[in-house]
Amino acid sequence: MVETTISVIKADIGSLAGHVVVPDFLFELARKELKAGVENKIINDFYVTNAGDDLELIMTHNKGENNEEVHRLAFETFLKGTELAREKKIYAAGQDILSDTFSGNVKGMGPGSAEMTIEERKSEPFAILMADKTEPGAFNLPLFKIFADPFNTAGLVIDPNLHDGFRFVIQDIMKDVPCFVEMKCPEEMYDVLALLGSTGRFTIKKVYRADGMVCASVSTDKLHAVAGKYVGKDDPVAIIRAHSGLPAMGEILEAFTLPHLVSGWMRGSHTGPLIPVGLKDSRCTRFDGPPRVIGLGFQVSNGMLVGPVDLFDDVAFDITRQRAMEVSDYLRRHGPFQPHRLSDDQMEYTTLPKVLSACANRFVEEEIVPKGTVKDTSDSAE
Ligand code: F6R
Ligand code: MG
Ligand code: MG
DSSP states (O other), rough: OEEEEEEEEEOOBBTTTTBBBOOOHHHHHHHHHHHHHTTTTTEEEEEEEEEEEEEEEEEEESOOOTTTTHHHHHHHHHHHHHHHHTTTTOOOTTTTTSSSSOSSTTTTSOEEEEEEEEEESSOEEEEEEEEEEOOOOGGGHHHHHHHHTTTTTTTTHHHTTTTTOOOEEEETSSSOOOEEEEETTTTTTTHHHHHHOOOOTTEEEEEEEESOOOEEEEOOOHHHHHSOOOOOOOOOEEEOOOSSSSHHHHHHEEEEEEEEEEEETTOEEEEEOEOOOGGGGOOOOOBBOOOOEEEEEEEEEEEEEEEEEETTSSGGGGHHHHHHHHHHHHHHHTTTTTTTTTOOGTTTTSSHHHHHHHHHOEEEEEEEEETTTOOOOTTTTT
């Protein structure tokens, strides 16, 4: 049986009019580079798109995960794009490129990647979900709902192939060295939720069906952790297989109807709802957001991509979008106050600590009585 690897490698290498949208010339460059990758037999097929200011390279090949040639192709595409973006003075050109010396794969170099190696079934539908202005933990809630919540996924109850549940590989992304734990649902559901609720720390890396079949893969690259300082949110991508003994495409998409609150938005420092949008709305505007997710549906056929279908471009999500806009409006009224603004520790890589440390030496241990106030007794000797 031939194995096909789906690799989604993405980076923000510059965007138009601020952190809004990938400019057309970067799409053109990426398509040209990946076409050469097909001609040179590095990849089988590709599709280029964007989630807001992130350039997304969707590729299929037979070389397995973390493959040097495939990662090099993506990385060099980002480097060439960065050069062009700098030439045209596009905003934040090369934002996610932390080093221009390639060392085997893109991990730790700035770009994010989600990969999955599959034995193609008789028919192989899957979704690629790509988010902007948020972090990998944004996928914790929907992935839990898809693979473990029977109120979301009817198949968990109705379909005997889903009945044995799913195994979650969860990563502690705050550790310097990658650190993972495997947990099974429904048996360990409360422990799974205890971890996944901490979205800034624990993220789902992969999901497998009870019998070992791989079903989902998420990028868990944490830009601020690899850069040692804040350099932008690590906008995540997820690959999710659908149907024939796995959650249906509609059960995958149902998980995005909440719209749940995620961290990110303006300056990577605010809480906001994750809005599912069609490609035409894949650009972050109001207060650099609100955070949004696009979904493309494909099938893989003998290693080639068939599709895509723009999954959230449907009136069925209008009610979700309306709710998200109302939530956004409500949250924005809080301005710089928590919980709209994230807590200090979630912003430790932003510039806020600099502002706070400038105030630090003005603090004294006794309550201050301002000069000239009624309680001020400094001139009472007369
Ligand atoms: C969030 C993001 C933007 C910027 C903001 C300030 O991920 O990229 O919200 O943080 O627009 O941008 P600078 O600092 O480039 O002016
Ligand atoms: Mg940007
Ligand atoms: Mg982005």
